[in-house]
Amino acid sequence: MTHSLANAPLAALAMAAVLLTAAPDAARATDAHAHAEHPAAAASAPAAVPIDGVVRKVDKGAGKLTIWHGDVPQLQMGPMTMAFRVKEAVWLDQFKVGDKVRFQYQRSSGGLTITAIEAVR
Numbered sequence: 001m002t003h004s005l006a007n008a009p010l011a012a013l014a015m016a017a018v019l020l021t022a023a024p025d026a027a028r029a030t031d032a033h034a035h036a037e038h039p040a041a042a043a044s045a046p047a048a049v050p051i052d053g054v055v056r057k058v059d060k061g062a063g064k065l066t067i068w069h070g071d072v073p074q075l076q077m078g079p080m081t082m083a084f085r086v087k088e089a090v091w092l093d094q095f096k097v098g099d100k101v102r103f104q105y106q107r108s109s110g111g112l113t114i115t116a117i118e119a120v121r
């Protein structure tokens, strides 16, 4: 069967390509958290980790909430302030500067988007 012989190297090449593409993300995930670029760990894993934070800014024009959060070991993040898009625009009205919140976010090509958020007392 010449077919299987010809296909085997192709499959190997495809596998290598997948590994090569995946490698940079995997490498970055082990890096210490850099403030400028959010950790790849948050991108590759569905960010279902609830994060406690405090609203620092509400930007209705940009449709963004800026939130400070403390240490999040699961996402390899130390305390920092981050700006997020919001899944529901109404959240920009519901939350104000100084509110304590618990939220979850996802990373996509459009940036970081809060997918769930609730007030915390």
Ligand SMILES: [Cu+2]
Residues within 6 Å of the ligand: 069, 077, 080, 082
């Ligand atoms: Cu962060």
